[in-house]
Every structure is written in structure tokens, then in C-alpha cells.
Amino acid sequence: MPRIRKIIPGVDPKLLIKDAAKLLPNPTRRLFLRGATSLGALTFFTGCDIVDGDSAERVLRRVSRFNDAAQAWLFDPNKLAPTYPASAITKPFPFNAYYQEDEAPEVAAEGFKLEVGGMIDNKEPWMLDRLYALPQETQITRHVCVEGWSAIGQWTGVRLSEFLRRLGADTRAKYVWFQCAEGYSNTIDMPTALHPQTQLTFKFADEILPRKYGFPMKCRIPTKLGFKNPKHVIGIHVTDKNLGGYWEDQGYNWFSGL
Amino acid sequence: MTTATAENSQTPPVAQAVIHPLWVRITHWINVLAMIVMIGSGWEIYNASPLFAFVFPKSITLGGWLAGALLWHFAAMWVLAINGIVYVVLGLVTGRFRRMLFPIRPREVVATVRDALTFRLSHADLSVYNAVQRLLYLGVILAGIVIVLSGLAIWKPVQMQELTALFGGYDAARYVHFFAMATIVGFLVIHILLAVLVPKSLRAIVTGR
Missing domain, CATH: 1.20.81 (Receptor-associated Protein)
Incomplete structure (x- = not known):
């Protein structure tokens, strides 16, 4: 029976559906092949049950690794994401996470230190005022969610490549790993980390990044899907090991380039 | 083989006319499989952020949840694309x-x-x-x-x-x-x-x- 979207005043139906999709219990999430009549047809046509159980999931994950490589190959380090005029900014900019807005982590500004580690020379943590003193740029770009919707926002911060330079990072390393206050984590490839629009973001719409958008900082990556843009970043590590990420570990494609 | 040739020459040309050559049949059935996966998973992906005031019933979608559907969609796309290119090129060339x-x-x-x-x-x-x-x-x-x-x-x-x-x-x-x-x-x-x-x-x- 089709679920018809009911319009409830004051509730964003888009967010409701989205939450419903995300808050599926874990066992359901793992079963990619559940309740699909079309799969019955597939079995019927092929005469074999290729889509039952772990083997299908293994094959799909292997193809996803292949797709990581294909996307890395397609990624042009000099190609900029389209930018937009201020009039194109989506208002209000949607809040989106695997938790409710009032459950967003609260990171105290006072005493905050960004931990940095891995293949870098200067491992001294960074206080906020020192971060805010870095040279900053503003971008108005499109945030594309893995769910399909998109929104245009304005972010201000330091180029991640510039920050990595100041850390004395070995940019021959393969990955940059982000650790987030709420337990979220994310690993990105070095070419994307060095892309001119990849930004360690301190401001949204000219104001200090509010809690809901990722205080104290997020990593804005307009060449990747939204979930590859970690919020509430508290640690950055340069590494040769792909440490995965919150959604990637559950089956979402790792590279997720745009 | 000679017998076969002799038989062939005796059969009227209409009876042996092939309506769909082998490449059409192969690409057709590969396409059927690829399309079932693409459409079923595409509906599940649509449901994550519907464009209209309806979603596709879970019973006819593929993938179980968004990540699963995306895995299917971006796997079957290679089959669909390669098979489609073979079909279109042969369709034009022949x-x-x-x-x-x-x-x-x-x-x-x-x-x-x-x-x-x-x-x-x-x-x-x-x-x-x-x-x-x-x-x-x-x-x-x-x-x-x-x-x-x-x-x-x-x-x-x-x-x-x-x-x-x-x-x-x-x-x-x-x-x-x-x-x-x-x-x-x-x-x-x-x-x-x-x-x-x-x-x-x-x-x-x-x-x-």
C-alpha cells in the first residue's frame, strides 16, 4: 500500500520521510534485499537465487569499491564546483543529521582545542582564536544530499590545503580523517582534501557556525555528497589508512564524489 | 555440413528469416535484468526524497533502504550502460x-x-x-x-x-x-x-x- 505523504502544519514532510528512512532499525538496514517483488522477477528470469543472502551484498560492496576507483579517476582536482549569487541561497537552510536538531552536540567554545595528528609535523592542538585568525574565503555552493535533495548555502573558512600546509602535513599521504564531537567520523581522499574549494569552515551565512550546522567547525566539500562534509569537527588526522566513516561503514559509497 | 547446405538451399527463404538476430536477443534480455534492478532501486532512492506527494510501495522497491538501493543502482548502471552502448552501436552499424x-x-x-x-x-x-x-x-x-x-x-x-x-x-x-x-x-x-x-x-x- 502506498504511503501517502500527509502534510502536517509546522512539520517539514521532506524531513519526516527522510528521518523515517534513516531511522530504520539496524537489522533492516543490513538486509539490502528485503521485500522486493522485483527481485522475485529477477530470480524468475535468471532461474537462480543470486540475490539472496550475503553473497549479493559482498558483490555489491565490491562494485562499490570499484566505483570509488572510477570516481577518483573522474575527479578533476582543478574543476571547481559551480558557485552561485547570494540571491540563490536556500532559506532556511535545511538541518539534516541522524539525530534531531536539539540533539546536536554542544561543543563549548571556551577551552576548545582542535586535535591534529597523523603524518604531520606540528601536532600542537589549535585554539579557536588561532583558527579564526587564518586566511579565510567565502563560497556559495550547492550542498547535495545522498537522499537527492539539494540546498545552496554560504560557508566561510580556511582552505583545508592551507591548513594542512601549516600543519606540515605529508600530502603524499592517501587520506584525511575527521573525528567529530557526536561520534561521527569521515575519511576523505587526499586529492579532494587539497581541492581549492575544500574548506575548514567556521562561518555559515557570515555568522559563527551555529550549533545545528556544526559548531565549532565543519569541513565543507562541495565536490562530495553532504554526508562527506563532517560537522562538529574536533580532530583531524593525516593518514595512509582508510578509516571509513559513520555512513560508509553501513553501506554508503565511500568516495561519494559529485 | 553438405547436407545442411543442401537443406538450407531447399528451404524457402521466408521460413529461415531471422526476425531478431542473436545480438538483439542477448542485449534485450540483459537489458531486462538491468532495467528491473535500475527501476526497482531507483524507486527506493526516490522514496528517500520524493519529488511528488507519493512514494513507491516498499513491496515493489529494491534495496531495503537508501544505501542498499544506491549499491544496486550504481552496480546495475554499468550493465545497463555497457549493454546499451553495444545495442545502439550495433543498431546503427548493422x-x-x-x-x-x-x-x-x-x-x-x-x-x-x-x-x-x-x-x-x-x-x-x-x-x-x-x-x-x-x-x-x-x-x-x-x-x-x-x-x-x-x-x-x-x-x-x-x-x-x-x-x-x-x-x-x-x-x-x-x-x-x-x-x-x-x-x-x-x-x-x-x-x-x-x-x-x-x-x-x-x-x-x-x-x-
Whole structure:
């Protein structure tokens, strides 16, 4: 029976559906092949049950690794994401996470230190005022969610490549790993980390990044899907090991380039 | 082998006429599988952020949840694309498209529709498509090209931003992708219905004759 979207005043139906999709219990999430009549047809046509159980999931994950490589190959380090005029900014900019807005982590500004580690020379943590003193740029770009919707926002911060330079990072390393206050984590490839629009973001719409958008900082990556843009970043590590990420570990494609 | 040759020369040419050569049959059935996966997983992906005030019932979607559907979609896309390229290239190179799909004359389309509605449509020779078949097959090939291009525009709105712009931007490309799907599903309903009504057409796409 089709679920018809009911319009409830004051509730964003888009967010409701989205939450419903995300808050599926874990066992359901793992079963990619559940309740699909079309799969019955597939079995019927092929005469074999290729889509039952772990083997299908293994094959799909292997193809996803292949797709990581294909996307890395397609990624042009000099190609900029389209930018937009201020009039194109989506208002209000949607809040989106695997938790409710009032459950967003609260990171105290006072005493905050960004931990940095891995293949870098200067491992001294960074206080906020020192971060805010870095040279900053503003971008108005499109945030594309893995769910399909998109929104245009304005972010201000330091180029991640510039920050990595100041850390004395070995940019021959393969990955940059982000650790987030709420337990979220994310690993990105070095070419994307060095892309001119990849930004360690301190401001949204000219104001200090509010809690809901990722205080104290997020990593804005307009060449990747939204979930590859970690919020509430508290640690950055340069590494040769792909440490995965919150959604990637559950089956979402790792590279997720745009 | 000599016997076979002798037999062949004695059989009237009409009886041995192949309606669908092997490459058409192979690409057709690979396409069936790829499309079932693409459409089923595409509906699940649509449900994560619906464009309209409806979602597809879970029982007819594929993937279980968004991540699963995306895995299926981006795996089957390779099968769909490679198979589609082989089909289109062979269709052009062998002259099958030109021979089978053209010309399409509006007057013949009207006449065919009239014959169909009055149950006078001939199915005697399956190797010649009537005007409506030509129109529908050409239309679904074009819809296939549009769905692949709009899909690329959604998947890579930065790396392929020129293509995305051609569709009117990221959000517009999602609608194009949806309507191309709706067009193809609409075609499939007619296609399958007619194949069932004229069973020997089903035999032709399996055995070739």
C-alpha cells in the first residue's frame, strides 16, 4: 500500500520521510534485499537465487569499491564546483543529521582545542582564536544530499590545503580523517582534501557556525555528497589508512564524489 | 555440413528469416535484468526524497533502504550502460535501426492505431514493424539515452556540470530523470501487454524466429 505523504502544519514532510528512512532499525538496514517483488522477477528470469543472502551484498560492496576507483579517476582536482549569487541561497537552510536538531552536540567554545595528528609535523592542538585568525574565503555552493535533495548555502573558512600546509602535513599521504564531537567520523581522499574549494569552515551565512550546522567547525566539500562534509569537527588526522566513516561503514559509497 | 547446405538451399527463404538476430536477443534480455534492478532501486532512492506527494510501495522497491538501493543502482548502471552502448552501436552499424525504425509517417501511425482499435491489425510478419511500433521503439531508445544522460547529470553535478547545466541544473535533472523513468515504465506496460497478446512475438525475442 502506498504511503501517502500527509502534510502536517509546522512539520517539514521532506524531513519526516527522510528521518523515517534513516531511522530504520539496524537489522533492516543490513538486509539490502528485503521485500522486493522485483527481485522475485529477477530470480524468475535468471532461474537462480543470486540475490539472496550475503553473497549479493559482498558483490555489491565490491562494485562499490570499484566505483570509488572510477570516481577518483573522474575527479578533476582543478574543476571547481559551480558557485552561485547570494540571491540563490536556500532559506532556511535545511538541518539534516541522524539525530534531531536539539540533539546536536554542544561543543563549548571556551577551552576548545582542535586535535591534529597523523603524518604531520606540528601536532600542537589549535585554539579557536588561532583558527579564526587564518586566511579565510567565502563560497556559495550547492550542498547535495545522498537522499537527492539539494540546498545552496554560504560557508566561510580556511582552505583545508592551507591548513594542512601549516600543519606540515605529508600530502603524499592517501587520506584525511575527521573525528567529530557526536561520534561521527569521515575519511576523505587526499586529492579532494587539497581541492581549492575544500574548506575548514567556521562561518555559515557570515555568522559563527551555529550549533545545528556544526559548531565549532565543519569541513565543507562541495565536490562530495553532504554526508562527506563532517560537522562538529574536533580532530583531524593525516593518514595512509582508510578509516571509513559513520555512513560508509553501513553501506554508503565511500568516495561519494559529485 | 553438405547436407545442411543442401537443406538450407531447399528451404524457402521466408521460413529461415531471422526476425531478431542473436545480438538483439542477448542485449534485450540483459537489458531486462538491468532495467528491473535500475527501476526497482531507483524507486527506493526516490522514496528517500520524493519529488511528488507519493512514494513507491516498499513491496515493489529494491534495496531495503537508501544505501542498499544506491549499491544496486550504481552496480546495475554499468550493465545497463555497457549493454546499451553495444545495442545502439550495433543498431546503427548493422543498419537495423534504419531498416526497422524508419521511416515513421504520421499518416501510417494514424492508420495503424485505427486498425488496432478495430482489431484489423496484421501480425503476420513480425520482421516488419508497423508505424506505431517504430514510433514507440524509437521513442524508448531516446528515453533510454535521456535517462542515462540525466542520471550522469545527477551523479556528477560537479565533474559533469556542463551536462547538468544542459538539463537546467541539478534539481531539474532529477525531474528529467524521473519523467524518463515514467516514460520507459509506460512503454513497458504497453510492450509487455502486447507481447502477451501476440505470443509468437515472445517466441521471436527468445529463439529469434
